[in-house]
Amino acid sequence: MIEVGNVLVHEDLIKNEFVCNLTKCKGICCVEGDSGAPLLASEKAILEEIYPKVKPYLTEKGIKAIEEQGTSVVDMDGDLTTTCVDVNQECAYVIWENGITKCGIEKAYEEGAVDWKKPISCHLYPIRTTHYPEFDVLNYDRWHICSDACTFGKELGIPVYKFLKDPLIRTYGEKWFEDLENTIAAEH
Numbered sequence: 147m148i149e150v151g152n153v154l155v156h157e158d159l160i161k162n163e164f165v166c167n168l169t170k171c172k173g174i175c176c177v178e179g180d181s182g183a184p185l186l187a188s189e190k191a192i193l194e195e196i197y198p199k200v201k202p203y204l205t206e207k208g209i210k211a212i213e214e215q216g217t218s219v220v221d222m223d224g225d226l227t228t229t230c231v232d233v234n235q236e237c238a239y240v241i242w243e244n245g246i247t248k249c250g251i252e253k254a255y256e257e258g259a260v261d262w263k264k265p266i267s268c269h270l271y272p273i274r275t276t277h278y279p280e281f282d283v284l285n286y287d288r289w290h291i292c293s294d295a296c297t298f299g300k301e302l303g304i305p306v307y308k309f310l311k312d313p314l315i316r317t318y319g320e321k322w323f324e325d326l327e328n329t330i331a332a333e334h
Contacts, residue, residue, distance in 0.1 A: 173247030
């Protein structure tokens with residue numbers, strides 16, 4: 147682990163390469179899984195607030211799921227997550243463009259309808275964050291459906307943390323990311 151401020155960064159984020167390859171995987175990570183994307187408690191209120199502006203971007207079945215279950219849910223493990231269309235089906239915020247999943251929230255953001263990009267767990271994936279009172283731990287979540295992203299990242303020579311520079315800065319700030327890079331350079 148590398149310590150940067152109050153964040154512990156697993157070495158796998160430095161040693162492993164990763165670049166999403168949506169032409170191959172079609173964004174299946176937004177469709178598969180046991181529950182929706184993890185949410186911070188603060189994101190629940192954001193989803194409730196922006197839903198009316200995001201709704202026009204969503205699919206009929208996504209809207210139906212949200213209006214029946216809410217803009218977020220507590221999953222079977224007791225974790226706050228995005229709503230899913232049905233058990234083991236896509237996130238209710240998923241839209242499809244040219245056969246590839248996209249986030250309806252992100253689409254609304256790109257078109258200026260909302261000023262929030264998407265849940266940070268989605269933006270940071272394949273990093274999964276464990277929050278403790280005094281610090282965060284960043285781990286690399288390996289999932290077989292991302293094998294094309296690993297191959298593509300290796301071809302391009304881009305480590306996980308560099309691929310996720312923007313969401314890491316969104317979460318911890320530019321100074322933190324600069325400190326991370328300086329720490330990596332000093333240790334490797």
